[in-house]
Amino acid sequence: SHLIKKNIARYPLPPGPPGFPIIGNALQMPLEKEWRVLADWAMKYGEIMHLSVLGQHVIVLSSADVITELLEKRSANYSDRPRFPMAGEMIGYSDYISITPYGMYHREGRKLMMNALAARKTTGISDLQESQALQLCRRLLDTPADFRSHIRWFVCSTAFEFIYGIHVDRFDDPIIQSVETVAEDFSRTVKPGAFFMDTFPFLKYVPDWFPGARFKTIVKECRERLVFARDTPYDSVNMRIKEGVATPCFAANLIENYPNPSPEEDHMHRCTATSFYISGADTTASAIGTFFLMMTLHQDVQRKAQAELDSVLEPGTLPKFNDRSKLPYIDALIQEIHRCGTVVPLALPHRTTQEDMYEGYRIPAGATVIANSWYYSLHSGLQERSNNSRAVLHDPLLYSEPETFNPERYLSKAADQYQNPDPRAFAFGYGRRTCPGRLLADDSMFITVATVLASFNITEAIGMDGIPIKPDANYLGGALSHPAPFECRITPRFPEVARLITTASATRDVIG
Numbered sequence: 001s002h003l004i005k006k007n008i009a010r011y012p013l014p015p016g017p018p019g020f021p022i023i024g025n026a027l028q029m030p031l032e033k034e035w036r037v038l039a040d041w042a043m044k045y046g047e048i049m050h051l052s053v054l055g056q057h058v059i060v061l062s063s064a065d066v067i068t069e070l071l072e073k074r075s076a077n078y079s080d081r082p083r084f085p086m087a088g089e090m091i092g093y094s095d096y097i098s099i100t101p102y103g104m105y106h107r108e109g110r111k112l113m114m115n116a117l118a119a120r121k122t123t124g125i126s127d128l129q130e131s132q133a134l135q136l137c138r139r140l141l142d143t144p145a146d147f148r149s150h151i152r153w154f155v156c157s158t159a160f161e162f163i164y165g166i167h168v169d170r171f172d173d174p175i176i177q178s179v180e181t182v183a184e185d186f187s188r189t190v191k192p193g194a195f196f197m198d199t200f201p202f203l204k205y206v207p208d209w210f211p212g213a214r215f216k217t218i219v220k221e222c223r224e225r226l227v228f229a230r231d232t233p234y235d236s237v238n239m240r241i242k243e244g245v246a247t248p249c250f251a252a253n254l255i256e257n258y259p260n261p262s263p264e265e266d267h268m269h270r271c272t273a274t275s276f277y278i279s280g281a282d283t284t285a286s287a288i289g290t291f292f293l294m295m296t297l298h299q300d301v302q303r304k305a306q307a308e309l310d311s312v313l314e315p316g317t318l319p320k321f322n323d324r325s326k327l328p329y330i331d332a333l334i335q336e337i338h339r340c341g342t343v344v345p346l347a348l349p350h351r352t353t354q355e356d357m358y359e360g361y362r363i364p365a366g367a368t369v370i371a372n373s374w375y376y377s378l379h380s381g382l383q384e385r386s387n388n389s390r391a392v393l394h395d396p397l398l399y400s401e402p403e404t405f406n407p408e409r410y411l412s413k414a415a416d417q418y419q420n421p422d423p424r425a426f427a428f429g430y431g432r433r434t435c436p437g438r439l440l441a442d443d444s445m446f447i448t449v450a451t452v453l454a455s456f457n458i459t460e461a462i463g464m465d466g467i468p469i470k471p472d473a474n475y476l477g478g479a480l481s482h483p484a485p486f487e488c489r490i491t492p493r494f495p496e497v498a499r500l501i502t503t504a505s506a507t508r509d510v511i512g
């Protein structure tokens, strides 16, 4: 093996944009919407590229083939995460599944999550999602203009109820606000290069009083918020178990199944519970946000989806999970939402454990490996440019006219099985790091999309001047991408909607 290693060392690194001595491509790395620039570079340098950022090897993968080969087939070597000195070690996120190094701790945490989610149909999670979707509609009925905070309420309260058995009625509940901030902190600080700290790890040793050391204060605040969000709800479940009044939930199950945890186990359980929230709420909210945005922009798609619902549902009823197999257009719509509004455009960075070879190129050990899953831009200007860039969900070879929002592309698949692959195969990441919450997120999307479209029309908001406002479909964000704030008009499809929602939720409450 020594010989093989020596031989690999002779092979070149993959091609990439020329950098400067020492800092490499650091100055060329955009701080916003990196996926667009990386997609442009990929057109020039190919599906596997090498960048050097302050001595760190970064390998960018931009096609389904190379991603499948490396991140999936060779996943044993591509499943570590880069270290984030600030976010990971100083704030403490490295104990949470999404960026914890590959190994036992990671495997155990994932297993706990996957087991809990595999049983979702029988343990009441699906029932919870159905009733939460009705609550969401009731809120949309009462205060439609606040739809963005209703979406956030929906994902947060569903997560809280499932993890801690705590019912949260209001979005401005202090505990929800605190975990929301933690999720934002995470997205901001985990983005590679977002913070100088993670680019210049030695700054970790700068004393607090040093001018410009404000990041130390930020780290301290982030850390305190994280500890609060991790322990407050978990402790309350512990308390309720002692008092004999706990309701079934993920945390209560853990506490009951492991009656005498070691301090390490207890810490791991707390972090795993919080991981559901940190990784699951913001992501799902972004995808639901894209749903509202796309419905505002594409009335024809909305009409078709509603026509399908009307043809399948008994009059006077709202959708349930049982209806899903009869709603192929709704499923195609969800696929197109994942493609166009890619929530995690660059997945999360992976890291190689050992040196590797691919098509004559050397991939160093410890390299950061980024998969460019992104597709999307409705931006004028970028629309032309986007034809020249390359990334999986945006690859014209896979999805013809990738700029067009068109759910039908998935329905005519029989014509060519290699065209229009299900975007969920990319949108949830890759290999042994693929999103463990995928099916839960997919259920949330289905029940929200179906219930909202059965009940409401979503159209452009009307400005003060009486003219409809067309949202400009811009995306913002750190590691996660969100539709920029926009307005839309949400009106009941027919007069009995209010009664329908009330009756359906009342039936649910009785069953629950």
Ligand code: HEM
Pocket (backbone or CB within 6 Å): 097, 098, 099, 100, 110, 275, 276, 277, 279, 280, 281, 283, 284, 287, 343, 344, 347, 348, 349, 350, 427, 428, 429, 430, 431, 432, 433, 434, 435, 436, 437, 438, 440, 441
């Ligand atoms: C639309 C919703 C969602 C999207 C688009 C999404 C996407 C992703 C992506 C792209 C990754 C990175 C995979 C990789 O590194 O290759 C990921 C990781 C992860 N997601 Fe999700 N996710 C969503 C919802 C959820 C939900 C609901 C949960 C919780 C139940 C969740 C929990 C996680 C966790 C724990 C990880 C880290 C996995 C690991 O590092 O092993 N996600 N997700």
